[in-house]
Amino acid sequence: MVNSGAIVITSLIKNKNNMADRFDYVLNQYRKIAGNEYIGFNNATFLSERATADRNYALSYFMKENKCFPKETESLTDALDFYFQLCSVEVTCESLAVMASTLANGGVCPTTNETCIASNPCRDVLSLMYSCGMYDASGQFSFNVGLPAKSGVSGVMIVVVPNVMGICLFSPPLDKLGNSCRGVSFCKVNFSEKSRKWLQEAS
Template sequence: NFLPWDTKLILFNLTQPLFLITFFFCSQVADYIPQLAKFSPDLWAVSLCTVDGQRHTVGDTKVPFCLQSCVKPLKYAIAVHDHGTEYVHQFIGKEPSGLRFNKLFLNEDEYLCLLFLSCVLKQGAGNAEKFDYVLNFLKKMAGNEYVGFSNATFQSERESGDRNFAIGYYLKEKKCFPTGTDMTAVLDLYFQLCSIEVTCESASVMAATLANGGFCPITGERVLSPEAVRDTLSLMHSCGMYDFSGQFAFHVGLPAKSGVAGGILLVVPNVMGIMCWSPSLDKLGNSVRGIQFCTDLVSLFNFHNYDNLRHFTKKHDPRREGGDQRYTFGPLDYESLQKELALKDTVWTKVSPTECNEDSSTTVVYRMENVGDGN
């Protein structure tokens, strides 16, 4: 399967200028994890996968990188899939904190969420079994494409994770962990899961699985329950972009999750999943190129959650047949239309005139011209 050439051209035109932009004055590669600081700030890649398995990639899409915080919604989805929403949210909240992601604060739902989820995944199992369980689950979401592990990043993050340990001990002192929990083992698993490696191509399939209601578009396998997907996308929409979540929800209007390795996992529900990756970060820890791409994407396509799909004529809609053209019912005043055409018992059928084998006296076909012609 291939995307329409005009859609590919638009995506190409979106990504190319971002290769040439130097973010010297406003961004830098994450340096508090030494292994991440080794990536070039010039790396830039975008990969997408639609819910029917169509693919498109631009840039350094085969370079492996760590999920970091992009693993958080995936862990949450697995926990809800296994235990249900009601059980999971006995321990974690739904509101964005409005605080920095590493703030030492009791209501730090994001950290508490990750540490708690590390406890409930494969309850009773050791870290090795839990890690294998999550890794195999993510491979299913990725359609068995590349999902690996960076031991160097794990060791680097573990050695420089004093603040994470401080948060862990603080939560332990406040009795936020289930009874009998080994806090250091939980943090080890947290570091391991953040160090899971993907490429833009494999991560875009994970995003597409979320866009497709839990079915992997490559294998056709149901990986996640509808409940898990719905709740995951809801939290990604409200909490997924650190302190920028409100701005992102307003301007882009799509569920997404960023990570300090430079990835942005973007989901267009019922349409496609996208992974953007560039290690150059803004002051809030989001990929500068990735944010710009997502903003430009919804300025050209009507993917914003609140865009009107029928009357927003200034944007492209690749969901329509033939790009911006489609066959549709209309006008809606059936009685006046029948009088005008002197027809009775009209059959309203969505059908192309070139493919119509039915009696034209009983089938009325309407075509909406290219929406761009009206501008």
């Protein structure tokens, strides 16, 4: 789960539509997954992302040279602007907890009972979260905690216990790998032993 993959994925989303329709589509999908909890947009974050995007532009031109983008991608600036917009989506701990719970519930939102993610894509998302959701600490986290998780540089984490629950943790101090120090510690203390039992029951 790194920038280059995220940039290409965003270029595939409704790429024949205009930017406004594409953004609305993603936000509406997020709101369904979050059970209509708060999903917003932080313009200050968007402007900051766009102003410090040299590495993302470098990655994008490298991928363009290697023909990684769909043929509909005419402008890398537009493709990256859409990516920066999605990086600037604003959530609360409550909305993220429901989103994690939807993943834990096989793609069915527990508060609305609506199927938001088909079962196979939901399984694939959890597999990716398990293998690479915690940046360079993913392998160690998978071994020590044994649950799908995703962290962000804001200090937020979601953790999914399949068929049991999804939780959101928020504590901004980060370790050297960009993960929440207290979030990782919480998971080690509370989930390391239990996760093996939960995963056996879920399989």
